[in-house]
Amino acid sequence: MNKYTVIGFRVDRAGPLALLQDAGRFGVRRLGVTQGGPADLHGWAWANRLVGNAWGTPALEVTFGGLALVAERDLSIAVAGADLAATLNGEPLALWRPVSIKEGQTLAFGTPRNGLRAYLAVAGGFRAEPVLGSVSCVVREGLGGFDGHGGKLAEGDRLAVSPEAGERVGREPAPTPEQPDYTGPATLTLLPGAQVADFTGSSLYAAFNRPWRVDDRADRMGVRLTGPRLGCRIGSLISEGIGLGAVQVPPDGQPIALLNDRQTIGGYPRLGALTPLAASRLAQCLPGQEVRLVATSSERALGDYRNFRRSLEQ
């Protein structure tokens, strides 16, 4: 902590997984360092936007709930993304809107009601020392987070925030269309990749016309989908760089959508890559949820992404 930070919260209960995330760690993937960043870019960006923060400001990604924080001072906050039954001193916390909380109040997350990952932003942002250009916390690599070493939160930890964290912000909630219902079947847009023609015809039909189920083998590295077994004429490739949302198909024929903490290179054939917003949507799916893959064009994907970024600026 230095003179540009103050303590915003004390951790009362760490919960299963709460990670500090800025936009991600860029420019170092050629060194084998993963991208990191928020698994649900949309929820993360809105939490920041609601308290007046610029794109890229560090916010807390709370997976599955369980986290409880005690405010160490008056704070302006917003929680967006999943509804994890958050409460403020036992009362339900309003989501997708700025909220003022008082020193001593307890912000507690319960269990998932709608989605999987909630984002907690404070005015001015959480503060931590960047590592390799980012505070994004990647436990596997021991990089980022509040301790700089990818450590998980522990009871008693004190979380640094901007000295402006108590300043009043607007009151406007996020527009209703920006507050997703994550509970139903999800439609995930995908940009077909170079190996798409190497899949058998019936596999391609199945990939884009049959429902897929989110497996419980799902984390920030990737989400496994179960369904019809996909056949590909190529078993493996020479390892190559893999982008966010890449949907790879190992020999067992069950696709894995790769998310923020994926390995930097890999060698399985790919159906293509989810669009950034589809990867975000998938990150809010609980095991057992149904998803469908829909092919799209880069023009449409770019249009959707531009609209999303513009909506944050209004």
Add this chain to the structure above:
Amino acid sequence: MSQASTSGLPTPRIESAGLDGWLVRLFSTIDEANLAWLGALARRCEAAFGEALVDLVPSYTTLLVVFDPLRLSPEAARRRLADLLADLLANPAPEQEAGAGELHELLTWYDPSVGPDLERVARRTEMSREAVIECHAGQEYRVFALGFAPGFAFMGLLDRRLEVPRLDTPRQRVPVNSVAIAGRQTAAYPAVSPGGWNLLGRTTARLFDRDREGFSLLRVGDRVRFVPVDRATFERHGGDATPMEARPLEAGI
């Protein structure tokens, strides 16, 4: 796949890698000569994409170019890459552009106490332990890719006599700085991690250091030589001689 090139010249293809990326496939087989071309292309991308460039991931035969689609549309990025490639192919000497790669000498203590697979590799390859060490340390390797973990460099190509498969069951915990082989590749583990490669010894090098400029000791295109040293030299250079349990397959226990 009609890309196989006998001339050693790249036969580039630009493939979709999502909204913010293009994968440039330059070659279809692994070859040291690929590295200069990939390096030259990476440098040109840095210059030509400027602020719109987000990341570059070179690997054995490809370069993934990640850009900001709000600064440069995917179509514009693709056109820019096509121009760079046309220009690159007109250049007969990518080595001069990319450089030959820095040479690193990694002091390595080859010993069963820190290289628990040394004996097994010797048995499998029907060589003496000394011959295995001599063979592994007897050549220069090139770094083809980094991945798996920060600073983990995939190096090759290993002498065919030393070609052994990965362990059937990976170890849960490979000690930091372990020197390992698998297939026709070799590597050194920059941090404690799970791993299925055959461990021959341990190096003194600091492979990944978050507080050092550039962070990773090894980069794609660099050259590496393993230099055998005795235990005293290894420890004098900061090596950690703490022995590893000799049983190779205790994963999951």
